[in-house]
Amino acid sequence: MQHVIIGAGPAGVIAAETLRRLDPGASVKLVGDEQEPPYSRMALPYYLFDRIQEDGTHLRKQPDHFSRNGIEVLRARVTAVNTKARRLTLDGGKELGFDKLLIATGSHPIRPPIPGMDLDGIFSCWTLADGRNIAKRAGKGSRVVLMGAGFIGCIILEALAMRGVKLTVIEMGDRMVPRMMNQVAGGLIKKWCETKGVGVHTSTRVESIEKSGAALKVRLSSDKVLDADVVISATGVRSNLEFLGGSGIETDFGVKVNDRLQSSHPDVFAAGDVCQGRDFSTGEYSVQAIQPTAADHGRIAAANMAGRSVRHQGSVNMNVLDTMGLISTSYGLWMGVPGGESAELRDTDRYRYLSLQFSGDHLVGAQSLGLTEHVGVLRGLIQTRVRLGRWKDRLLKDPTRIMEAYLGCTQALGHNAGVLA
Amino acid sequence: MLKALQIEPEKCTGCLQCELACSFQAEGVFNPSKSRIKIFTFHDEGRFVPYTCTQCSEAWCMHACPVEAIVFNDRTGAKEVLADVCVGCKVCTIACPFGTVNYDQDDKVAYKCDLCGGAPECAKACPTGAITYVDADHTGLARMRAHAAKTANVGASA
Numbered sequence: 001m002q003h004v005i006i007g008a009g010p011a012g013v014i015a016a017e018t019l020r021r022l023d024p025g026a027s028v029k030l031v032g033d034e035q036e037p038p039y040s041r042m043a044l045p046y047y048l049f050d051r052i053q054e055d056g057t058h059l060r061k062q063p064d065h066f067s068r069n070g071i072e073v074l075r076a077r078v079t080a081v082n083t084k085a086r087r088l089t090l091d092g093g094k095e096l097g098f099d100k101l102l103i104a105t106g107s108h109p110i111r112p113p114i115p116g117m118d119l120d121g122i123f124s125c126w127t128l129a130d131g132r133n134i135a136k137r138a139g140k141g142s143r144v145v146l147m148g149a150g151f152i153g154c155i156i157l158e159a160l161a162m163r164g165v166k167l168t169v170i171e172m173g174d175r176m177v178p179r180m181m182n183q184v185a186g187g188l189i190k191k192w193c194e195t196k197g198v199g200v201h202t203s204t205r206v207e208s209i210e211k212s213g214a215a216l217k218v219r220l221s222s223d224k225v226l227d228a229d230v231v232i233s234a235t236g237v238r239s240n241l242e243f244l245g246g247s248g249i250e251t252d253f254g255v256k257v258n259d260r261l262q263s264s265h266p267d268v269f270a271a272g273d274v275c276q277g278r279d280f281s282t283g284e285y286s287v288q289a290i291q292p293t294a295a296d297h298g299r300i301a302a303a304n305m306a307g308r309s310v311r312h313q314g315s316v317n318m319n320v321l322d323t324m325g326l327i328s329t330s331y332g333l334w335m336g337v338p339g340g341e342s343a344e345l346r347d348t349d350r351y352r353y354l355s356l357q358f359s360g361d362h363l364v365g366a367q368s369l370g371l372t373e374h375v376g377v378l379r380g381l382i383q384t385r386v387r388l389g390r391w392k393d394r395l396l397k398d399p400t401r402i403m404e405a406y407l408g409c410t411q412a413l414g415h416n417a418g419v420l421a
Numbered sequence: 422m423l424k425a426l427q428i429e430p431e432k433c434t435g436c437l438q439c440e441l442a443c444s445f446q447a448e449g450v451f452n453p454s455k456s457r458i459k460i461f462t463f464h465d466e467g468r469f470v471p472y473t474c475t476q477c478s479e480a481w482c483m484h485a486c487p488v489e490a491i492v493f494n495d496r497t498g499a500k501e502v503l504a505d506v507c508v509g510c511k512v513c514t515i516a517c518p519f520g521t522v523n524y525d526q527d528d529k530v531a532y533k534c535d536l537c538g539g540a541p542e543c544a545k546a547c548p549t550g551a552i553t554y555v556d557a558d559h560t561g562l563a564r565m566r567a568h569a570a571k572t573a574n575v576g577a578s579a
């Protein structure tokens with residue numbers, strides 16, 4: 001059996017390791033097009049403010065991890081997939097055969113259609129190569145304009161602030177992280193950033209970027225013009241699907257899969273940012289583009305490739321963000337459901353916020369600001385679909401009692417393994 | 422034979438010796454807020470529930486970590502955070518559905534129970550035997566379920 005995985009990010013690496021464990025006799029090949037050993041994009045912000053060196057971003061720390069585990073890592077770009085002949089075409093023209101294929105090619109940052117986007121000094125923050133460029137160009141005191149205050153934008157924001165740059169953020173939405181937090185929480189994050197000296201323009205778009213001597217001029221929809229040494233673009237991502245043209249594999253926003261992460265071709269699977277997988281909360285299929293989902297997908301797709309039948313019950317969409325010391329999280333249907341009740345705790349002076357969303361008798365979503373203890377139990381409450389009974393009224397009165405509610409309802413009492421099985 | 426923490430809440434009197442012992446072992450301070458084991462108090466029922474990581478086999482935290490900073494200790498069965506590898510991204514804290522991985526805002530790293538390398542201080546400190554460190558099959562699933570069934574009504578009607 002020849003298992004081939006395209007893409008050496010977290011989804012691909014976790015799948016390769018799972019295949020190695022479940023199918024010890026099979027050949028496992030991991031094909032990735034980046035120059036570095038498999039690394040984690042998520043670690044880039046920490047590389048940017050020197051918390052770690054490049055090797056700190058590596059997904060696996062032992063240099064011989066892959067060879068020792070019988071995983072062959074090939075450095076190549078896949079340009080075409082022939083499902084009939086079960087062969088991949090690699091850049092340079094070589095071919096590679098497979099019995100089972102995993103598509104784990106991740107996503108790429110979209111390039112906003114703004115005049116001047118190809119000027120020198122404009123970067124994405126997506127790859128280690130981008131990270132090196134930004135580290136070189138955006139030093140202490142540099143004027144940096146960040147386009148996009150979505151989830152990834154806000155993570156980069158923290159890293160840039162730590163580098164000591166003079167930072168201005170431009171966001172089209174009316175608040176920060178509009179797809180992760182509501183008006184109250186997103187507004188508080190904005191206010192927090194402003195008190196820390198970051199310029200934040202919401203409900204604003206960048207109209208154009210022009211060259212001006214050695215620097216750049218960034219023209220905003222508000223007619224304001226900002227001078228910048230570096231512009232960083234973080235305006236959203238799209239799945240990497242181009243090489244699937246002509247393969248017959250069905251795609252939409254990502255590769256379309258069933259609840260075994262199998263594509264329209266029975267021997268081809270998908271995982272991670274490229275996969276339009278099941279969302280636990282909505283039951284619908286969407287691209288979540290987050291690390292925990294890539295890890296879930298990698299394990300489950302590999303199990304199915306190895307011949308086990310494992311269903312994916314859906315991943316809970318979840319994010320955690322640290323905006324210069326203000327920690328926020330969001331889970332599942334954080335925006336609530338029609339007819340559902342909600343509980344809210346607001347302490348805007350202290351930047352504390354907690355919002356819980358219920359559907360009938362269970363928790364379906366949550367947002368928090370300033371919560372670092374036992375926050376994961378929000379996932380537990382959502383994903384076990386535990387009936388809250390009397391605890392719902394208690395939570396409506398005091399949403400901070402989530403941990404007690406969990407213990408009271410599940411009687412986990414410390415013996416909690418297996419409740420999500 | 423792997424050992425595991427066995428928790429019998431009905432024996433807990435809420436004295437917090439375990440929290441003190443844990444924080445001292447892990448952080449060098451007697452400070453319950455840094456403890457990996459927490460006592461939850463159900464005032465209405467006068468009940469105390471010690472709660473910590475069970476080193477679950479799914480290891481959500483370990484699989485979600487983007488930089489391999491949570492590793493499996495095959496001697497103790499614990500999933501341990503390597504503080505010098507952790508970048509502080511907090512993904513493990515939202516991924517653990519039991520809420521037993523926390524983030525330390527002073528040290529900027531994630532932390533969780535590591536079974537003290539195989540000699541858990543909480544179990545040593547507990548004067549009533551509510552926390553014991555026993556052969557893992559003692560805390561096996563059948564037993565857990567029986568226990569849960571036994572106490573389920575208490576919680577639901579509380």
Ligand SMILES: Cc1cc2nc3c(=O)[nH]c(=O)nc-3n(C[C@H](O)[C@H](O)[C@H](O)COP(=O)(O)OP(=O)(O)OC[C@H]3O[C@@H](n4cnc5c(N)ncnc54)[C@H](O)[C@@H]3O)c2cc1C
Pocket residue numbers: 006007008009010011012031032033034040041042043044045076077078079104105106107125126127152155156240243271272273274289290291292294319320510512
């Ligand atoms: C700065 C930054 C911060 C982030 N922070 C967080 C966070 O805090 N929390 C969170 O949940 N998520 C975060 N993310 C998102 C997270 O990194 C992704 O969800 C995760 O990397 C997805 O993993 P993946 O394996 O699907 O894809 P990727 O990590 O993108 O890996 C896919 C790999 O496939 C390669 N590839 C693509 N096409 C081909 C081809 N044709 N042939 C060969 N190889 C190919 C790519 O070059 C890449 O190396 C962050 C991302 C960035 C950029």
Ligand code: SF4
Pocket residue numbers: 485486487488489490491502506507508509510511512513514530531
């Ligand atoms: S906080 Fe540390 S241990 Fe937790 S997922 Fe991030 S890097 Fe890993």
